[in-house]
Amino acid sequence: MNRLEKIRNFCIVAHIDHGKSTLADRLMEYTNTVAKRDLSDQMLDSMDIERERGITIKLTPACMKYKYNGEEYTLNLIDTPGHVDFSYEVSRSLAACEGAILVVDATQGVQAQTLANVYLALDANLEIIPVINKIDLPSADIAGTKKEIEDIIGIPCDEACEISAKTGLNIESVLEAVIKNVPAPKGNENTQLKALIFDSYYDSYKGAVSLVRIFDGTVKAGDEILFMQTNKSFTVTEVGIFTPNSSAIDQLTAGDVGYIAASVKNVSDTKVGDTITLKNNPVEKALDGYKEATSVVFCGIFPLDGDKYQELQDALEKLKLNDASIHFTKETSLALGHGFRCGFLGLLHMEIITERLEREFNLEIITTAPSVEYKVYDNKGKVYDVTNPSEMPPMANITKMEEPIVKMEIITPKEYLGGIMDLCSDRRGVYHDMQYIDANRTKLIYTMPLNEIVYDFFDKIKSISKGYASMDYELAGYQDSQLVKLDILLNGEICDALSIIVHKDKAYQRGRALCERLKTVIPRHLFEIPIQAVIGGKVIARETISAMRKDVLAKCYGGDVTRKRKLLEKQKEGKKRMRRLGSVDLPSEAFVSILKLDD
Amino acid sequence: MSDNENRPLGLYIHIPFCNRKCDYCDFVSYSMDSKAQQLYLEALFAEIDMQKSKFVDRVFDSIFIGGGTPSIVYEGFIASLARKIYSSFHFLEKTEFTIEVNPSSFTHEKFLEYVQAGVNRISVGVQCLDEKLLREQGRIQSMENIEETFKMLNNSLFTNVSSDVMIGLPGQTLDSVMSTINYLLKQNIKHISTYTLQIERHTMLYSKLRKGKITPMKDKTMETIFNQVNKALVKEGFVRYEISNYAKPGFECRHNKKYWDDEVSYLGLGVAAHSYIDGYRYYNTKRLDTYIDDLNEGKSPVYKREYVSDEERRTERIMLSLRTSKGLDLEKFKADFNEDLLRTHADIIKKMTDKKMVEVKDNFLKIKDEYFAVSNSIIVELL
Secondary structure: OOOHHHEEEEEEEEOOOOOHHHHHHHHHHHOOOOOHHHOOOOOOOOOHHHHHHOOOOOOOOEEEEEEEOOEEEEEEEEEOOOOHHHHHHHHHHHHOOOEEEEEEEOOOOOOHHHHHHHHHHHHOOOEEEEEEEOOOOOOOOHHHHHHHHHHHHOOOOOOOEEOEOOOOEOHHHHHHHHHHHOOOOOOOOOOOOEEEEEEEEEEOOOEEEEEEEEEEOEEEOOOEEEEOOOOEEEEOOEEEEEOOOEEEEOEEEOOOEEEEEEEEOOHHHOOOOOEEEEOOOOOOOOOOOOOOOOOOEEEEEEEOOHHHHHHHHHHHHHHHHHOOOOEEEEEEEOOOEEEEEEEEOOHHHHHHHHHHHHHOOOOOEEEOOOEOOEEEEEOOOOEEEEOOHHHOOOHHHEEEEEEEEEEEEEEEEHHHHHHHHHHHHHOOOEEEEEEEOOOOEEEEEEEEEHHHOOOOHHHHHHHHOOOOOEEEEEEEEEEEOOEEEEEEEEOOEEOHHHOEEEEHHHHHHHHHHHHHHHHHHOOOOOOOEEEEEEEOOEEEEEEEEOOOOOOOOOOOOOOHHHHHHHHHHHHHHHHHOOEEEOOEEEOOHHHHHOOOOOO | OHHHHHOOEEEEEEEOEOOOOOOOOOOOOEOOOHHHHHHHHHHHHHHHHHHHHHHOOOEEEEEEEEEOOHHHOOOOHHHHHHHHHHHHOEEEEEEEEEEEEOOOOOOHHHHHHHHHHOOOEEEEEEEOOOHHHHHHOOOOOOHHHHHHHHHHHHOOOOOOEEEEEEEOOOOOOHHHHHHHHHHHHOOOOOEEEEEEOOOOOOOHHHHHHHOOOOOOOOHHHHHHHHHHHHHHHHHOOOEEEEOOEEEOOOOOOHHHHHHHOOOOOEEEEOOOOEEEEOOEEEEEOOOHHHHHHHHHOOOOOEEEEEEOOHHHHHHHHHHHHOOEOOOEEHHHHHHHHOOOHHHHOHHHHHHHHHOOOEEEEOOEEEEOHHHHHHHHHHHHHHO
16 A cells, blocks of 8 residues: 555534534544543643634644555544634645544534535535534434435445444544545646645744645755745645644655645745745746635724734734735724724634734724625726725715625525525615425525625624524625715714715615714714714714713812812813824724624 | 812821711711710821821812711811811912711811811702601711701801712602702702712622612602702802802802812822822722821822823823813813824714713813713713
8 A cells, every 4th residue: 555545634614603623623632643541631622712612713734544444544524613714724635635624512412613614625626524413412303314414415324433422422433434535635746836824823933834744746945946826936844734733754755734834924924725846946837726815805903902012913913824814904983093994804703803802912992893895986097995984985976886795605405594584685785585495394595785784784694593593604706886975974074983884775775874873972072962863964973962060079078089089080080091083082892882782 | 280280289187986877878877975086186196296297298178078977076076177277288378178977976176176277168068958868878967967957057157068969869859859959959058969878898788779669760860959949049140160069259169179179189188088189099098997007107098009000090180170060171171181182083973962961062071960960971972
């Protein structure tokens, strides 16, 4: 048996919570890759936030050894993120594999993300190994789940593994199925180096490290390598594998999965999807499928305390070291001062980054309403990519506008169908199809504008369906749209941080809701404060915060003076924590309120 | 500073006894028998003896005996205390001498005692004439007590009478406050203090509020009452010389004015009393037993002394001056703090002037009457 025949490269695809990470942990434990005592739950999810949400964002591969029929096999598990925001990264990980384990929770059946990910795996021509998980639970429906997989996905399930990743039941059957059914990698170790970067991370000693699948050739320390997309070359300092911590080896050869360190300073030089070859003996053609990571959702991020601007910049730069898909540029807002306009792969990505800024860097931040990238055409024939409402050209000059749309798939128990369809049409969704998955569940397909889902669509779906429905979406291009810029005027002055771009038909409702909400969060001032929602100079909604009525200290005698002085000093401090726009003091809740209009 | 050191001081003496604590009160008070009062008087004497040597070069021109309920202590207590202070400090000839009395304990005998002791100003704690409201606040005086007190005062030659009115009691209405005011106006009163109720922590009212047993007065109602009272009193010839204080001309309370005036020193004696002497604040212990024990052992009852920094002085100057009808002396402010408020806060002062919230006249900045109700917010703008 040759070397390649004893390698299996595979990944696990699953819907959130169906047990992907637990299964990965169990596989490592059974192959003695990690001793049980070292195994913190869900070993592969290395970030706290991910662990808390039970989802994997960052991929960490694991190289496992397993003896089967007297032969020792190398099993390279490449974990994939389970969220649509990272579907490009998923597709590159899948391209590094020959097979995929499809984990389905026997108590929940096929879900939206199961489908999205399994389709990606099928598109990548991977051998799919169905695994029915959580069979130890009383509510498990093994036969029903198998039937669903066969009916909906079209994968035969008579030999599907039936396991409990939690208890370790039948884990060996998964390892055996991988060895039996996943094809061995193909490749020629004696030809030019061709390695696919499917991920990268920043290490403070080694620099930007590329995670690679070697398709052809060999790479070792000292080799001069070329990154074909960026056309930059570096000298390899170390190659190795993940067990699952990185451990250096002599060389990586065709069929292997491992890492290459070459003192690369920046993760933006180790782009996911890029091809690595040798500088002196390059391949002619890079691997297919390379794409630049593009931002889909944008928002402004400002420090709550204006003095922390530099700290915020440092934190964003640190995050970018490990995540080349974050984009940020300086932004100055009249209301919020100096901050950054940031671009993200999607909503979850945005949420993760803002949460990490607060948790890992201890920064208090204000984020403005999430926006998408609109295409705005003016009467001079120019096209603008507008991601920030304040950059919108004057309405009078605009001839046409386009907004990004997504194809949305929602799987829901049928009792919530009505509520979810109402929500979709309220969010300007266009109904396409409805498929019955089983007697109980239905898949809905809509196209809808991305800007209708960037606020709280997912939360709404969850609350309508009591958590049972699942959703997934993919970008589906641009469509013409009647959009307007909605401004909020406080005491007659535009508060730029509260401006949003919204569909014409939604503007009135949004404007009114926003005014009402702001009225409740902005404290009373000495002066009456009119709040107006305005489109192109026309007021569409108005509220008034009436002037303060009573703010007086009673008696003020003797030793009381100190106490009263302290009260006023406290009142002054409270004011300082607010953002001042003209003569209006805005608490940070005012900026959050824009995100939560439907509560 | 040297200017201030030459100005006459005020003397405050705290009497920490009450029959029963009112629900809204967070002043230090104890309900004690005459034995405890005797011990307290001895401790006061000891404190006076401890202090007097520091004031041999200074003169006083006001005395204020407050509480608690000063009228509750046994007959002879005040007379004896007065003798002691006269023999310990120097007083100007026309020293103002105020005592606070509660109608429930203010008898003819005590009235005579006070007058003989030199008291020339009496402040009657009325608060509110609505008996139901008063009972709810735990005050013990009855309408009958109040009427007797004013009858007694009106039948005498004693003219300098003040009264306190509380605004903002839960359940209080504009009518109820106005009927109290109108009643007082008929009693030939020269001075009225109107206090807006502040629900302080550590009061019965606070815990009732927390338990949802009472609803605080609405801001709008409070503002209306505040301004209606102002109108009614001004019409009767009263001058509002401070946010909560009205007086017929010549009857302003000299002692209280010292608190609002720039850095005038005052000496506070007794449990929980505070002093402000030449730039320092002193705080006496708030515990009656500690106060008595300390003085018995010859120790000072002062538990804290602090220097008021320039920054704090600046804040206090703005805060206190703007409470008065005279307002803030901008010239003096500039000289003392090297800051021209009209320049450093030009925008907000202009805005507030335009809206007629404040006015700048003859180099004084003052809050207009109708905006005293929001004085905190105005003051904070200038800090």
